[in-house]
Amino acid sequence: MMLKNDLLLRAARGEKTERVPVWLMRQAGRILPEYRAVRASLSGFKELVETPDRAAEVTIQPVDILGVDAAIIFSDILVVAEGMGLTYEMEEKRGPFFPKTIETIDDIKKLRIGTAENDFQYTIEAIRITKKALDGRVPLIGFAGAPFTMLCYMVEGGGSKTFSKSKKLLFSEPQAAHMLLQKITDSTIDYLKGQVAAGADLVQVFDSWAGILSPQAYEEFSIPYMKQIADAINDVPVTLFGKGAFYARKSMASLNCQVIGTDWNMDPQESRALVGNKTLQGNLDPCVLYGSHDFIAKETKAMIKAFGSQRYIANLGHGVYPDTDPMKVKHFVETVQSFDISSLGE
């Protein structure tokens, strides 16, 4: 099926775009009252993730309501761990977490390799339904957590201030850590291939906890697994996003991917110099959307000027925060979409 709006994919492939495409990480979620209404009609977050037609419904909401240039399938990165045998739970205030965590090498050995066919069918089916319902309006993004970030969640149980348990594993039992990372990677590759087969037009890998590692530790514990994923996904563009991994931009850009995600700590021009001819995505501080409409417009335009209009996908530098006013999100989207790129004199 031909896409009516393929700006995101052209930007990802480095082809010319007549304006900058824009979407938001976590756009399908709590910022929209329409999402909250769907969720309130179900038993909770997990039922929504696992009910394909409802997941498809909330995936499409931001396309209708915010006018973004891409949809991203509604799901959670923790589903990969669940597919491997480690069940997650969701508590409204706490976020998703694992009641049982990975503590020993035996725990790692017991994990299975999750497959799209056996373990992630609800997301695969949600992608099929969404693609049909979108009817080619915009591309659909699939996603997964990076193996290193998944390891952190599976070992800590959830977020952490110091990630002591994860790093104890890396630093005192590196072989066990690598065994776990490989199992997550194998599961993630099958999951992402399933997403692509079902219709995902681009896939993004989120290394949300990249910022807790040193450059050397990142080279050892994350990059090799990002590489395997990037090498395995060939039919659609791949976006790699390491939150806080400013030090790894060059290394990530050397992988077989098309887009490098950036957060607001990372200077756009410095990022350009580091990633060569890859496309960049990002990087507005989500908190800018707490400001006035004028402030949002000013910061958004400054961001586009700093990145330039080509090989660029506008986004926030992190997922949109749940208490953000949807009208301000819309103002951000419209500011990008109405930006006259000829004014840049590129």
Next chain:
Amino acid sequence: MMLKNDLLLRAARGEKTERVPVWLMRQAGRILPEYRAVRASLSGFKELVETPDRAAEVTIQPVDILGVDAAIIFSDILVVAEGMGLTYEMEEKRGPFFPKTIETIDDIKKLRIGTAENDFQYTIEAIRITKKALDGRVPLIGFAGAPFTMLCYMVEGGGSKTFSKSKKLLFSEPQAAHMLLQKITDSTIDYLKGQVAAGADLVQVFDSWAGILSPQAYEEFSIPYMKQIADAINDVPVTLFGKGAFYARKSMASLNCQVIGTDWNMDPQESRALVGNKTLQGNLDPCVLYGSHDFIAKETKAMIKAFGSQRYIANLGHGVYPDTDPMKVKHFVETVQSFDISSLGE
């Protein structure tokens, strides 16, 4: 009084050192059973901070027990806010926090400028006692929080996942934010000058939340106040440490300071290139101290090689975590102190 061990100060001033000096951020604290015994004999953390002879006692413990090359006065960065009229409390599990936070411009107007003479005498007195008791064995470091980090604490009440409240203030009421930052800066300068007058041999400014800002926002909301502090303290070396502010190393190094602190995300050689002839401090991941003795030694030696032996102060890249084995801390200290710098062939 002549110092018997002035390695830290010589390294800070860029003078030749025959070996690398070493100390740890948060070395006076929960890692030591001797500290916990002192604290258990008092009503809590705050009484310890405000009782000069006991604060001096725990300040000196790591010099005796761990053999570090510097003492750092036992206190908390939140005392500056308290001196300005915003009282903090301490809960064991939660850490220090403000029951009442800064919400409006009127709250900011009500704050007074804290002074060493009227508001921080307990720390000033603790420094006098410590200096006398140290008897010149090692230098004594004074410290304060950076104005931006203090603003975050005073607005959020404590730590935060997103720092939404602080950024709402910066982005929607920048004039109010600058008024608050200036009041904190004025208080901090008086406090640090008092510390130096009482005997502090070097002062460090901790910008613990620097990593939440974009490079541009940091230039607007932190650097100008760091500059005022660095310009005001002339009698002793000044260390500026912005946790997560990899993007501001060059900018910080342009200020009137002697040492730039670095965390483990920041590559030592890249830091060298960015800070010119300033001294560097850091940057081992505190979690490395969860590893084996061999692993700690290997990582510590690699760190020294990467920084080089001159204009360098070995430290962690963040405060030592409370659950770290003191024997492993000692092994880190001894590895630095026994490192033969002639092996570097500099």
